[in-house]
Amino acid sequence: MNHKPKYICLLLMLSCVLSSVQADLQTDIQNIEEKMLDWRRHIHANPELSNREFKTAEMVAKHLTSLGMEVQTGIAHTGVVATLKGDHPGPLLALRADMDALPVTEETDIPFASKVTSTYRGETVGVMHACGHDTHVAILMAAAEVFAKNTDQLHGSLMFIFQPAEEGAPTGEEGGAELMLKEGLFKQQKPEAVFGLHVTSSLPSGAIGLRMGPAMAAVDSFELKVKGRQTHGSRPWSGVDPIVASAHIITSVQTIVSRQTDITKAPAVVSFGAIKGGIRNNIIPDEVTMVGTIRNFDMGIRADIHKQLEKITTTVADAHGAVADLRIDYGYPVTVNNPQLGETMRGALIEVFGERGIIDPGLITGAEDFSYFAEEVPGLYFFMGVTPKDQDHTTAPSNHSPLFYVEEAALLNGVKAFVQLVQDYPRS
Numbered sequence: 206m207n208h209k210p211k212y213i214c215l216l217l218m219l220s221c222v223l224s225s226v227q228a229d230l231q232t233d234i235q236n237i238e239e240k241m242l243d244w245r246r247h248i249h250a251n252p253e254l255s256n257r258e259f260k261t262a263e264m265v266a267k268h269l270t271s272l273g274m275e276v277q278t279g280i281a282h283t284g285v286v287a288t289l290k291g292d293h294p295g296p297l298l299a300l301r302a303d304m305d306a307l308p309v310t311e312e313t314d315i316p317f318a319s320k321v322t323s324t325y326r327g328e329t330v331g332v333m334h335a336c337g338h339d340t341h342v343a344i345l346m347a348a349a350e351v352f353a354k355n356t357d358q359l360h361g362s363l364m365f366i367f368q369p370a371e372e373g374a375p376t377g378e379e380g381g382a383e384l385m386l387k388e389g390l391f392k393q394q395k396p397e398a399v400f401g402l403h404v405t406s407s408l409p410s411g412a413i414g415l416r417m418g419p420a421m422a423a424v425d426s427f428e429l430k431v432k433g434r435q436t437h438g439s440r441p442w443s444g445v446d447p448i449v450a451s452a453h454i455i456t457s458v459q460t461i462v463s464r465q466t467d468i469t470k471a472p473a474v475v476s477f478g479a480i481k482g483g484i485r486n487n488i489i490p491d492e493v494t495m496v497g498t499i500r501n502f503d504m505g506i507r508a509d510i511h512k513q514l515e516k517i518t519t520t521v522a523d524a525h526g527a528v529a530d531l532r533i534d535y536g537y538p539v540t541v542n543n544p545q546l547g548e549t550m551r552g553a554l555i556e557v558f559g560e561r562g563i564i565d566p567g568l569i570t571g572a573e574d575f576s577y578f579a580e581e582v583p584g585l586y587f588f589m590g591v592t593p594k595d596q597d598h599t600t601a602p603s604n605h606s607p608l609f610y611v612e613e614a615a616l617l618n619g620v621k622a623f624v625q626l627v628q629d630y631p632r633s
């Protein structure tokens with residue numbers, strides 16, 4: 206009992222030491238802001254398309270090497286990965302940023318707006334970081350530097366993943382998270398968890414969008430050819446009209462979601478985006494081609510929709526004497542936030558953004574290839590608002606718009622969030 210005062214004194218000293226160490230880390234986070242914004246502006250002014258992120262990757266690799274990390278380059282074409290070992294034992298965690306820009310001609314008037322052009326599908330196009338991946342790269346570079354300076358506070362190791370081609374590899378190429386994993390990224394060392402973030406103009410600065418469980422859709426595309434038999438428009442009975450058959454197919458396909466999918470489980474979308482057939486008013490063509498997109502939040506529903514699409518297109522075409530040829534191209538799977546990991550880490554995000562700063566954005570029918578990482582290990586992915594508070598985030602130009610705008614003051618929160626997530630991750 207009489208040792209109690211001494212004990213309290215010791216505890217006080219210890220907490221003083223701890224908070225001063227924490228203070229160092231916080232100071233390092235504040236001090237990195239200017240550098241981070243310089244990186245972001247440089248990357249923004251020099252955007253590169255998917256699988257062509259050569260200069261961005263070079264910059265990232267140089268930075269990580271300068272921090273004393275062993276750096277692997279050329280993963281999935283241009284991916285860069287480095288691991289940082291903490292001074293204390295603990296788990297391996299992964300932090301991920303995507304690096305690619307889009308074939309969009311920038312229309313903002315920011316001083317470092319992109320003037321870069323490139324070739325996309327044989328056409329000369331403007332290139333812009335219209336999805337904000339420039340900010341993701343800069344945030345993760347900054348987080349890497351903060352952690353590298355504070356390994357004495359790091360329990361375990363960190364894998365920094367700078368990923369190419371999130372927006373999709375060019376036609377005929379593989380890329381992105383899927384290819385990184387295929388090349389064995391998690392085979393050499395498997396992290397216990399993976400974290401990622403995405404800036405969004407649909408939330409105000411200082412807020413984040415976080416949803417547990419399925420958060421973003423699985424996305425597949427399809428191409429459907431309906432083959433008939435060409436004839437004169439005045440004599441339809443002499444041929445097989447693929448246009449009428451296609452009209453019935455399009456109508457019937459609407460029943461997949463409205464009549465055959467249990468929408469109480471999860472929503473789904475099947476949309477046609479293009480239809481092409483024929484050239485002249487009085488010629489019934491040989492063939493009609495259609496393309497479309499399939500989106501859903503449940504892998505069972507996804508498989509069912511594929512089956513139903515195959516069945517409807519084949520049988521309805523057949524009923525009209527035509528032949529359907531359907532090709533489904535698998536896109537990204539559902540992005541699932543591991544509920545247990547989410548619950549564990551929620552406190553870390555509240556620490557940075559406050560309880561009221563965390564918003565459930567609802568299901569998002571867009572897709573993200575972070576989903577592949579989160580299929581391998583528990584993953585947590587959140588959206589970070591970047592629209593100035595005095596503007597209406599509900600009408601702000603969206604990600605992918607030539608007018609997409611990021612309030613830079615919001616970005617340091619990304620570094621804070623990564624640091625907090627790592628610091629608060631359970632150590633045993």
Ligand SMILES: [Zn+2]
Nearest residue numbers: 336372604605
């Ligand atoms: Zn995007």
Ligand SMILES: [Zn+2]
Nearest residue numbers: 336338371403
């Ligand atoms: Zn994106």
